[in-house]
Amino acid sequence: MSDKTIQGDRLRGHLEAMILAILEGEPAHGFDIVKKLQTRGEGALQMREGTIYPVLYRMEASGLIQAKWDDSQQERKGPRRKVYAVTRKGQRQLAKGRQEWEHFVNVVGGIIGGTA
Amino acid sequence: MKIELMKVVERAVRTLPCDKSTKLRMRDELYAQLEQIYEEELAKHDDASVALNQAKNRFGDPATLREELLGTISWRMRWGSWLDQKMLGRAPGVSDMAMLIGFAVRMGMTVLAFFVVSIGVVAFVRQDNVVLYIWPVFLAISVLLGTNILIFAISGLGALAALRLEGDRVRVHSPWRFSLATITVGTSLSLSFGILLEVARKGAAFEMSPWAFVGAAAAAMVLFVTVIGLMAKIELRDQAWSALDLSDG
Numbered sequence: 001m002s003d004k005t006i007q008g009d010r011l012r013g014h015l016e017a018m019i020l021a022i023l024e025g026e027p028a029h030g031f032d033i034v035k036k037l038q039t040r041g042e043g044a045l046q047m048r049e050g051t052i053y054p055v056l057y058r059m060e061a062s063g064l065i066q067a068k069w070d071d072s073q074q075e076r077k078g079p080r081r082k083v084y085a086v087t088r089k090g091q092r093q094l095a096k097g098r099q100e101w102e103h104f105v106n107v108v109g110g111i112i113g114g115t116a
Numbered sequence: 117m118k119i120e121l122m123k124v125v126e127r128a129v130r131t132l133p134c135d136k137s138t139k140l141r142m143r144d145e146l147y148a149q150l151e152q153i154y155e156e157e158l159a160k161h162d163d164a165s166v167a168l169n170q171a172k173n174r175f176g177d178p179a180t181l182r183e184e185l186l187g188t189i190s191w192r193m194r195w196g197s198w199l200d201q202k203m204l205g206r207a208p209g210v211s212d213m214a215m216l217i218g219f220a221v222r223m224g225m226t227v228l229a230f231f232v233v234s235i236g237v238v239a240f241v242r243q244d245n246v247v248l249y250i251w252p253v254f255l256a257i258s259v260l261l262g263t264n265i266l267i268f269a270i271s272g273l274g275a276l277a278a279l280r281l282e283g284d285r286v287r288v289h290s291p292w293r294f295s296l297a298t299i300t301v302g303t304s305l306s307l308s309f310g311i312l313l314e315v316a317r318k319g320a321a322f323e324m325s326p327w328a329f330v331g332a333a334a335a336a337m338v339l340f341v342t343v344i345g346l347m348a349k350i351e352l353r354d355q356a357w358s359a360l361d362l363s364d365g
Contacts, residue, residue, distance in 0.1 A: 048181075049176065050175040052149075053149070053181075054181070054185050058187070061188065079117070082145060
């Protein structure tokens with residue numbers, strides 16, 4: 001496996017903020033969220049796709065996102081899916097997460113010798 | 117729906133300590149996710165067994181997923197699920213009928229024990245033995261409660277078996293069976309009402325207007341149909357998942 005992949009705990013620590021960033025643009029289903037994470041991560045994010053749901057359920061319980069059944073795809077076969085959207089609390093959390101991330105990159109990047 | 121994909125999902129969800137609607141939501145979402153992954157893999161490989169293996173791999177290990185899902189279940193829901201299991205006596209390998217008989221006996225015995233203790237306390241505190249003479253009524257209430265719980269539960273199973281889920285709608289496919297279950301419930305409650313009156317005072321049931329019994333039966337039947345109607349969709353959908361045999365690895 002390539003050492004450029006990000007997985008496990010390194011990914012888990014930032015997953016909530018990344019999901020909020022994905023949902024900031026528009027509401028999405030779990031499958032679409034995974035796809036967008038993989039696309040924006042340019043293939044470096046490695047995650048088991050089923051594991052997105054425990055994260056989504058936790059975020060929903062915390063009030064960061066809200067879910068509603070998607071009735072727009074009546075013609076689609078199979079079980080119904082929920083579509084997730086970011087809440088105001090989630091937007092505030094995302095803004096806070098971005099600030100913290102910027103601070104982290106500045107400090108740690110400066111020490112390690114990165115871009116800061 | 118594809119049974120092999122359903123089994124993957126069910127391995128992660130079945131034993132979670134939460135209510136049926138929460139489980140159904142998880143099953144629906146996880147299945148939809150897995151099915152989309154499978155369709156993608158099938159388009160890539162054009163081989164169902166390769167696509168299935170690839171989909172399972174991308175989806176993740178059900179045991180690990182179960183642990184992560186467990187972390188999302190609140191303590192309140194876990195406690196409710198534990199209580200439900202203990203009260204109903206649900207356990208692997210226990211048939212519905214054995215579970216219902218056990219539940220009915222436990223409820224009847226609990227109420228009887230409550231009455232025995234209450235009567236004893238009242239007789240001791242008030243130093244008056246007259247309260248002891250009403251024990252037949254309390255015994256009748258306990259026996260009738262247990263009997264009615266059993267009859268209602270068996271009728272409920274019968275009524276559910278008379279229903280079928282077609283897409284998103286519940287339909288009665290065996291009206292006679294559904295009617296029989298409903299009438300049984302009404303008759304049982306009406307008879308119990310009469311027996312209780314007779315135990316309380318000889319001849320009391322015969323002095324009562326027949327409409328009182330008809331009313332009791334009608335109320336019980338309306339309540340029964342309403343409860344079955346409310347729970348049918350969840351129960352029938354849950355049955356489709358719970359009936360999956362997961363023993364083959």
